[in-house]
Amino acid sequence: MVDVASPAPLADASQQAVAAVPNKLEVRNLTIRYGSEAALRDVSLSIREHEIFGIIGPANAGKTSFLKAINRMDVFTSGMRVEGEIHFAGRDTRRLNNVYALRSRIGVVFPLPVGLPMTVYDNVALSPRLRGITEKAELDVIVQRCLTRAALWDEVKDRLNALGSLLSGGQQQRLTIARALSQEPDLLMLDEFSIAVDPVTTMRIEDVLKELRQEVTIILVTNLVQQARRLADRTAFFLGGECVEIGVTEDLFTGEVKDQRTRDYVEGRFG
Amino acid sequence: MNTANPALFQASDLNRHNARVQRRYRLLFGLMTLLLITPVLLILGTLLAKGGSAISWEFLFSAPTDGMRTGGVFPALLGTIWLVTVALLLSVPIGIFAAIYLSEYAGDNWFTRIINLAIINLAGVPSIVHALFGLGAFVLFFKFGTSILAASLTLAVMTMPVVIVATRESLQAVPPAFREACWNMGATRWQTIRRVVLPNSITGILTGVILEVSRTAGETAPIMFTGAVFFTPFLPQSVFDQTMALSLHLFVTATQVPGIAEQVPFGVALVLIALVLTMNSVSIAFRMWLRGKKKW
Numbered sequence: 001m002v003d004v005a006s007p008a009p010l011a012d013a014s015q016q017a018v019a020a021v022p023n024k025l026e027v028r029n030l031t032i033r034y035g036s037e038a039a040l041r042d043v044s045l046s047i048r049e050h051e052i053f054g055i056i057g058p059a060n061a062g063k064t065s066f067l068k069a070i071n072r073m074d075v076f077t078s079g080m081r082v083e084g085e086i087h088f089a090g091r092d093t094r095r096l097n098n099v100y101a102l103r104s105r106i107g108v109v110f111p112l113p114v115g116l117p118m119t120v121y122d123n124v125a126l127s128p129r130l131r132g133i134t135e136k137a138e139l140d141v142i143v144q145r146c147l148t149r150a151a152l153w154d155e156v157k158d159r160l161n162a163l164g165s166l167l168s169g170g171q172q173q174r175l176t177i178a179r180a181l182s183q184e185p186d187l188l189m190l191d192e193f194s195i196a197v198d199p200v201t202t203m204r205i206e207d208v209l210k211e212l213r214q215e216v217t218i219i220l221v222t223n224l225v226q227q228a229r230r231l232a233d234r235t236a237f238f239l240g241g242e243c244v245e246i247g248v249t250e251d252l253f254t255g256e257v258k259d260q261r262t263r264d265y266v267e268g269r270f271g
Numbered sequence: 272m273n274t275a276n277p278a279l280f281q282a283s284d285l286n287r288h289n290a291r292v293q294r295r296y297r298l299l300f301g302l303m304t305l306l307l308i309t310p311v312l313l314i315l316g317t318l319l320a321k322g323g324s325a326i327s328w329e330f331l332f333s334a335p336t337d338g339m340r341t342g343g344v345f346p347a348l349l350g351t352i353w354l355v356t357v358a359l360l361l362s363v364p365i366g367i368f369a370a371i372y373l374s375e376y377a378g379d380n381w382f383t384r385i386i387n388l389a390i391i392n393l394a395g396v397p398s399i400v401h402a403l404f405g406l407g408a409f410v411l412f413f414k415f416g417t418s419i420l421a422a423s424l425t426l427a428v429m430t431m432p433v434v435i436v437a438t439r440e441s442l443q444a445v446p447p448a449f450r451e452a453c454w455n456m457g458a459t460r461w462q463t464i465r466r467v468v469l470p471n472s473i474t475g476i477l478t479g480v481i482l483e484v485s486r487t488a489g490e491t492a493p494i495m496f497t498g499a500v501f502f503t504p505f506l507p508q509s510v511f512d513q514t515m516a517l518s519l520h521l522f523v524t525a526t527q528v529p530g531i532a533e534q535v536p537f538g539v540a541l542v543l544i545a546l547v548l549t550m551n552s553v554s555i556a557f558r559m560w561l562r563g564k565k566k567w
């Protein structure tokens with residue numbers, strides 16, 4: 001709801017239009033290699049504050065690697081090498097010594113829900129505890145707020161002491177979102193979150209995301225192109241390690257594309 | 272209208288064949304299990320039948336007299352407890368910490384692979400070789416003399432590789448997704464280990480430690496050159512004393528003392544097994560208590 005005013009579908013033009021709104025994330029000439037194989041080649045893009053930025057593309061497009069690079073998970077991934085610049089909130093993350101502080105500002109939701117083998121309460125209280133919050137009353141407030149915002153509170157409020165890993169798949173995914181929110185992140189990255197979730201839960205989570213955009217910037221990696229259409233302000237199309245096209249989402253779907261491959265993918269002709 | 276095919280659920284030749292094969296394999300596996308527990312039952316039965324009559328308060332809590340022919344096993348019992356406790360106090364922390372480093376911190380490169388290979392090989396070194404190493408290193412070079420310390424160090428060196436391997440296995444059984452979820456929140460490696468990895472691998476680690484308790488208590492070769500003695504009238508006062516030990520005492524009473532009553536060595540063996548089982552059941556109970564608290 002922020003940026004539809006800018007009618008520029010072309011990558012370079014949209015980057016100029018963006019200049020007025022502060023960029024949350026700026027990526028320049030990003031290349032990611034595992035060993036000698038490049039997973040992502042020379043990607044440049046910028047993501048604005050409070051937008052939902054969609055990334056679509058088939059398997060092996062480099063979408064997940066892109067997220068890992070932003071989060072500096074390359075430090076913990078053997079064989080992963082990152083070249084180029086990633087500026088987060090104005091700071092070059094490649095030069096950060098304290099990657100932990102960076103990661104704590106970025107919430108991540110994985111394709112398969114990861115309920116940590118601890119209670120529902122502890123799952124959500126983990127991040128605040130890592131930040132040094134120990135007071136029970138304060139933790140209670142955070143846990144309830146995050147579970148409520150992840151649309152899970154009503155289902156688990158009577159069993160906060162049950163194991164998080166024993167919840168159903170859809171509930172665990174919302175638990176994962178609640179856990180990401182408990183970090184009070186500036187940026188939320190969702191990696192194909194609906195892959196193991198039923199359609200009803202998916203719609204509920206999508207509603208949650210629409211509300212969250214008031215407060216956080218969201219990167220939504222998805223292989224459901226219609227999901228990108230429903231949620232994303234702008235969308236990038238990744239293919240085989242290349243960023244083929246970035247544009248206002250609606251333009252990609254109404255055929256105002258630069259590259260024929262984008263049209264083919266969006267219309268379901270391959271992928 | 273009923274269109275169900277009556278032949279649909281009738282057993283075909285293939286079905287019958289599969290069922291027959293499956294029964295045969297079940298029988299085979301069951302027989303192997305039976306074969307496995309038979310010696311255990313025979314050993315325990317023989318020990319109880321032949322050594323049961325030797326067990327008494329006096330046997331447990333008095334020193335051997337008349338060249339081991341009468342009296343009890345108390346110095347040896349106490350010595351074994353000393354040796355096992357000191358050895359595990361040394362090997363368990365070091366082994367677990369090393370395993371955490373190898374599994375959680377060290378990258379996967381040729382150097383750590385060589386270290387892992389070395390550890391696995393070390394676990395396979397015969398105990399008599401460890402005994403000679405202990406004699407050379409701890410008794411002579413470090414001048415600990417034949418003492419509980421030297422013997423326990425030797426036992427510790429011997430058990431450490433197994434502790435490391437068992438600990439590493441249970442650490443790696445924790446799904447990587449748990450670690451990644453935790454790292455992505457900004458947790459350090461140590462925070463992740465403490466809050467997620469260790470709580471979910473501690474039962475497996477304890478299993479490794481339990482197995483080592485039994486092995487340590489039963490070992491004879493590594494201690495007979497380094498700290499355990501044939502007979503001493505004194506109870507150990509510190510780790511620098513020599514001591515008797517149940518395993519060596521069993522060897523001595525079974526082979527070195529002419530004219531000894533048959534029930535004595537069987538009684539010693541029974542005490543040794545009972546000691547190991549007691550130590551094991553304490554840690555098994557602890558493990559069950561931990562497991563009751565966590566599960567994914």
